[in-house]
Amino acid sequence: MELYQTRIQKFLEERGWDNLRPGDLAKAISIEAAELLENFQWDNPTLEETKKDTKKMEAIKKEWADVQIYLLQMAVLLDFDSGKAIIEKLEKVEKKYPAHLMKARDGKEPGTESAYWQIKAAHRSENLESGQDIQGTEV
Numbered sequence: 001m002e003l004y005q006t007r008i009q010k011f012l013e014e015r016g017w018d019n020l021r022p023g024d025l026a027k028a029i030s031i032e033a034a035e036l037l038e039n040f041q042w043d044n045p046t047l048e049e050t051k052k053d054t055k056k057m058e059a060i061k062k063e064w065a066d067v068q069i070y071l072l073q074m075a076v077l078l079d080f081d082s083g084k085a086i087i088e089k090l091e092k093v094e095k096k097y098p099a100h101l102m103k104a105r106d107g108k109e110p111g112t113e114s115a116y117w118q119i120k121a122a123h124r125s126e127n128l129e130s131g132q133d134i135q136g137t138e139v
Helices: 002-015 022-038 047-052 054-077 082-096 114-129
Strands: none
Touching: 002 054, 002 082, 022 054, 047 054, 054 082
């Protein structure tokens, strides 16, 4: 990740964009994510079908890269290690959603397992009761 962040820093500095507002980057991330999602509007292909569709894959890669670039720009400008942030978040999610519970979905699509929704509901309830919003930020 350091290689990418160094390249992004250079890109921003060369253009005088090294003082962008974090809110503007967050908006850009959301807009580009919506453009990525647009590739699936009115369509819900399987993983295999998506991989076989070369035209769709090229469009996905283009929009995915836009999202990643803006995400890395935010990390660079806010001066944090994106790789470390990803690992820290993965460790929290691994604990929150244990693999053995998530795999027990009786042939259903991922994200439909009852354990997932029970954990998610309990987490939301805990946050609201403790005076935090859904993300765990104090309100």
